Amino acid sequence: MAQPTAWDHPEPLAVSSAPVPHYGTGSLADLLPTLAAGMDVPGMSAAIPELAPADRNCVFLIDGLGWEQLRAHPDEAPFMNSLMGSSRGDTGRPITTGYPATTATSLASVGTGLPPGAHGLPGYTVRNPATGELMNQLRWQPWTEPRAWQPYPTVFQLAHAAGVHTAQVSSPTFENTPLTKIALSGGTFRGKLSGEDRMDLAAEQLAAGDRSLVYTYYAEVDGKGHRFGVDSDAWRGQLMYVDRLVQRLAEQLPPRAALYVTADHGMIDIPFDEQHRIDFDEDWELRAGVALLGGEGRARHVYSVPGAEADVLTCWREVLGEQFWVASRDEAITAGWFGPTVDERVYGRIGDVVAAARDDVLIVASEREPRESAMVGNHGSMTPAEQLVPLLQVRS
Numbered sequence: 419m420a421q422p423t424a425w426d427h428p429e430p431l432a433v434s435s436a437p438v439p440h441y442g443t444g445s446l447a448d449l450l451p452t453l454a455a456g457m458d459v460p461g462m463s464a465a466i467p468e469l470a471p472a473d474r475n476c477v478f479l480i481d482g483l484g485w486e487q488l489r490a491h492p493d494e495a496p497f498m499n500s501l502m503g504s505s506r507g508d509t510g511r512p513i514t515t516g517y518p519a520t521t522a523t524s525l526a527s528v529g530t531g532l533p534p535g536a537h538g539l540p541g542y543t544v545r546n547p548a549t550g551e552l553m554n555q556l557r558w559q560p561w562t563e564p565r566a567w568q569p570y571p572t573v574f575q576l577a578h579a580a581g582v583h584t585a586q587v588s589s590p591t592f593e594n595t596p597l598t599k600i601a602l603s604g605g606t607f608r609g610k611l612s613g614e615d616r617m618d619l620a621a622e623q624l625a626a627g628d629r630s631l632v633y634t635y636y637a638e639v640d641g642k643g644h645r646f647g648v649d650s651d652a653w654r655g656q657l658m659y660v661d662r663l664v665q666r667l668a669e670q671l672p673p674r675a676a677l678y679v680t681a682d683h684g685m686i687d688i689p690f691d692e693q694h695r696i697d698f699d700e701d702w703e704l705r706a707g708v709a710l711l712g713g714e715g716r717a718r719h720v721y722s723v724p725g726a727e728a729d730v731l732t733c734w735r736e737v738l739g740e741q742f743w744v745a746s747r748d749e750a751i752t753a754g755w756f757g758p759t760v761d762e763r764v765y766g767r768i769g770d771v772v773a774a775a776r777d778d779v780l781i782v783a784s785e786r787e788p789r790e791s792a793m794v795g796n797h798g799s800m801t802p803a804e805q806l807v808p809l810l811q812v813r814s
């Protein structure tokens with residue numbers, strides 16, 4: 419009988435080889451505290467020291483626009499590419515999103531100024547330790563008390579309390595969502611349907627205070643990327659559109675203002691074949707001993723049936739080999755994937771096993787997650803394509 423070969427069981431990737439996000443020096447969670455520190459909001463510190471203080475600060479978050487995708491498309495995004503550094507000595511540079519690179523996690527990191535291990539939204543779906551059920555943190559299903567889930571104040575609330583004029587300008591549909599409540603509340607939420615209207619109102623809000631902090635958002639680069647892929651005509655069209663939005667806002671900045679353009683994650687296209695899309699629902703080895711599958715294709719939280727944790731870890735490592743970084747919960751926490759510390763209430767939301775994609779592969783779940791499993795563009799893990807987002811700067 420043939421012995422197992424190295425090909426059958428490739429060496430697992432060392433957990434320590436994962437490129438951990440730059441918490442505390444250059445991650446999404448560091449942006450708002452740095453801006454707020456520059457406006458003398460108490461308790462805030464400037465973790466990104468090269469951002470010179472401004473009295474009026476606007477953050478424009480473009481959903482799904484990674485640094486690498488932006489840099490690869492100078493023709494579609496000439497204005498933003500002109501802010502990416504070198505030629506004019508600007509400070510445009512990439513920062514990391516935090517792990518996982520997904521919208522709910524990143525919006526919470528931006529708004530609270532805290533890493534995922536503290537704000538407690540460490541994935542697209544995670545287990546609620548109180549109920550044992552999966553909770554979708556983007557759609558907030560099933561309903562969970564928002565303030566118990568994420569008890570920290572937002573930077574907007576702290577800035578507002580310190581007398582800074584604060585506003586969020588986004589789609590009206592987000593006004594009363596729990597995610598908005600826990601990540602973006604403080605000051606006034608203003609809903610506008612069109613991108614142009616959002617830019618104009620953001621500029622108006624920025625001018626409305628001597629010190630101001632304004633957040634605005636655009637979603638459809640991400641939407642088209644998921645559906646058609648990065649580089650599809652639809653995605654390129656969105657990139658061209660959002661580049662004009664950035665310019666429109668930049669041209670309306672009031673005096674003493676800084677505009678920062680950033681994103682919640684990048685994106686990577688995954689081919690539709692069995693080599694690149696491992697189907698959890700069809701794979702008995704990956705399913706063995708697993709009670710719940712959380713996260714998303716490139717950033718899985720795996721919750722074991724009690725007592726099977728070690729077996730699940732071994733099995734996932736053997737099956738996935740070098741394609742994923744596979745860590746136990748404690749290994750991922752110790753390696754700093756979720757930030758320097760993990761709050762006690764957050765600990766049980768993290769999988770017994772955490773699997774982050776290194777290659778262009780996904781763990782889909784064709785029965786449990788038919789919609790997500792059909793997406794062309796994906797994100798979640800620590801590769802540069804997903805993890806690096808722009809931090810571009812325009813000053814008046």
Ligand SMILES: [Zn+2]
Nearest residue numbers: 482521640644
């Ligand atoms: Zn997305």
